[in-house]
Amino acid sequence: MAVSEPSLNAALHIKYWQRCLKSVLPNGYTSMDSSRVTLGFFILSALDLLGAGADTFSEDKRTNIKEWILKCQHPNGGFCGSPNHRYPDASYVDVGHGKQVMDPANLPATYFAIMGLSFVGSFDKIRRNDCLRWLKTMQREDGSFGEIVTQDGVIEGGRDMRTCMVAAAIRWMLRGDEIFTEEEKKGDIDVDRLVSHVRAGQTYDGGIGESSQHEAHAGYTYCAIASLKLVNRLPESKESEPNSGLTNVPSTIRWLVSRQMGYTAEDDEEEEEDPAPQVKLQGVYTDEAAPENEQFVGFNGRCNKRADTCYAFWVGAALNMLCHEKNTLLNVSPIRRFLFEQTQHRIGGFGKCPGDPPDIYHSYLALAALATMNEPGLKPLDAALCISIQQKKKLELLRKAASDWTGE
Amino acid sequence: MAPKGSKAPKARPKPPDPPKEYPTIADELLAAYQESRPYQTLAASKGIQNLTANEKACYAHAVFLETGAWRSWPAATQNEFWKTIQSEKIPIPLPKPQDLGRDTRGIEVGKYTPAEFKLYLRREREIEGLLGKTMGYLRAIMAAKEHSPRVLELTEHIISMNAAHYTVWLYRSQTLLALNSSIPAELEWVNNVALDNQKNYQIWHHRQILVEHLVQDVGSDEGKLRELGKSEVAFMKEMFDEDAKNYHVWSYRQWLVRKLDLWQKGEIEDCERLLREDVRNNSAWAHRFFVVFSNPRYCTEGSKATEFDGGIPDEILDREIEFSKAACFEAPQNQSPWNYLRGVLKKGGRKLVSLECFAGEFVKIPEKEGEGEEDVKSSHALDFLADAWAEKGEREKADRALRLLGDKYDRIRKNYWDWRRALLKSDGGGLGGIEGQFVVGAKLFGH
């Protein structure tokens, strides 16, 4: 059966993202929730992937966004999730070592804020040294990172792979991966410990979980692999390497490709009546006459869960980093068809599951997934940073341009 | 320097009227701002020189609060300062309201009525945000390090709007402990919040803090600890009735197993109960692996999930193998028990070939190609056999299994199976062989 190949309607998606830009990236005070900076990053990067990025905005608009992000910067380094997380500066008495009295800077927000700034301006207003000093205080003995550090110096927040990835990315954006001077090395995070923490997260089935004793999860698996990539410790897929950050690469690859599932519309209907997920094997219980569903291939995030748009990115990008064969382990057409014909929305954007309304998070990760698979009409993606390769290069230039920062 | 402030507050400005309706949100925020600084207002209207001594003292305190000047004082002075703030009930000044900007249609947001503003926040945001005003109050309280019952009220209110605010939870738990509030009562409340917010993880961190304290209080009272374990497990069952794969709940459960030493207290049985309900519940499989292969009674400390552990008794390995086999028979195309089997074999240092016969139950391939039809009940069995055969050096057979997977039984992963075939040709090993190399490599270099 000949299946026509869908294609990207860039204009439709640009419209969707411009609407998001209007309603989400605000003026001043209206931005009150802590995820605003995160949403801002998704919007700016989506428009960049579509070739309608911040370089096409008016100077005013760029300055506006830049100033808004900078308002989130914490006086003692790092960023808060939104501007009104900031109390007047006088409240931020540094009780030593970057420990903060209230509304402490937050690791994921810092990552998204610096990323966001890279789209609309320069890095010269980032308190780079403060930020790196603060970053170091977020690392625990076991190598993991928390989300915030309280005034008593307690590192709070989970110890999973997400904060590792975010920490590795902040380090990469502000310091790069060049050889450090002795002085710089002293202020650096402990990379060996970070790597051994990630190594310890591999589960019995080959994936990576919150910890090795927990269930493997595609989001954590991506974050673990991206962390290793960003600190230059990712092994090649075919040979063992002494400093590798994974104990068993082929089993990770097996786990990742197992996340693909043939999707049929009935799967969802069944699921509504019966919450037990239905996994259909191609051809096993059916006679030859029964049609196999290879038309749409989606991804789940854990074994025996249902397909969800975002995992096309978490899984596809993880494989992209592990395999130099560039995603040849995946068969791209049915994945594209799943995204374009099942989760793409009429008004632009993508939903979590077929039939769902679009949301910013899934819309961005669908574009990112397509960009990792070299979708025409999208800029090619850097899987570890989850931005276009072009933007990655721009980021490197920004870092260099600001290299003679006094810091603050 | 702090004035003695224990006199009756007769000169205190009138308490604010009960909440009233304001025409616009800007008015409401401004009113809240002004209400929070009555002494500054009083001083502005009467002139500082006309204030009574007590009013002057209160005014000075309010200004210190607003500027944060008190922070640089010695601890004893600060204590004195806060005593006065409390006895005089001096409100904590809110930051001055800022311009709310314009909405997407260009209308000034400040001109919305408070009710419209509430709707606007809901409508305009993909994620429902916090009401800035309430957060503003809480911030002021946090800045003052006040730990009082009203903190509990305020945080409860904020959490009901947005349960994902990390610092709010942290401040709530600090306040609870400072006030010596009833932890069981808090757990009751948290149960309901958790049931309403399935995706929230801050709740589970909060719960850890609470249970940690309960455990300290209980000390070594075995009976009470057992009761605590039971009630926690019972609550998790409620959560699992909603979603048996909730990642946060499972994560908390692992923490609890370690904390309360629940290794041999019904955990395996509970996993089995969940697997009887749904044999495809991979979270329950993963928990079982944790309970069996991290149990400090016999497991080697620090042994990774992907490593051989000489400490595991044979009878436990056998038991786990039998359990997974039964599950494979029940649903041959369920990958969970097949993955579990591989994990058990690795832990026990046993070869895949030791289960060749078992996997063969699901796969009948005629000796020679083209002589009759093959019969494959599980693609995972075929994958298992491909590795087992590669392990034995039977490359031809392994290759045929991989080819069958790509061409017929698992076509959506054809590229992957082809890659495996190429690997097989290039170094003679299947996944089993390659895995071996990696582990050796890792061991050699001391990781």
Ligand SMILES: [Zn+2]
């Ligand atoms: Zn998703």
